[in-house]
Amino acid sequence: MEAPAEKLMDELRNVIADAEELLRATADHAGPKVQEVRERAEESLRAAREHLQGAGRHLDSQVRENPWAAVGVAVGIGLIAGILLSRK
Numbered sequence: 001m002e003a004p005a006e007k008l009m010d011e012l013r014n015v016i017a018d019a020e021e022l023l024r025a026t027a028d029h030a031g032p033k034v035q036e037v038r039e040r041a042e043e044s045l046r047a048a049r050e051h052l053q054g055a056g057r058h059l060d061s062q063v064r065e066n067p068w069a070a071v072g073v074a075v076g077i078g079l080i081a082g083i084l085l086s087r088k
Contacts, residue, residue: 011047
């Protein structure tokens, strides 16, 4: 079974590919091809949104199960951001 992060990345890749195809298709003309690509892009966006919501719920449950690890990660990110910002 594919990992949730890999599924999410695949969905995001599909969204990007559909968006690029939509741009190429609409550059010259409009018609049935444009409608078909738009429908695929909308479906890809819907699927990606659902996966992102699922990932958000998973992240929320992980933080609730391991609150101190989440605090440690947040402190680490804040420390790194502070160091990088203070260099300017």
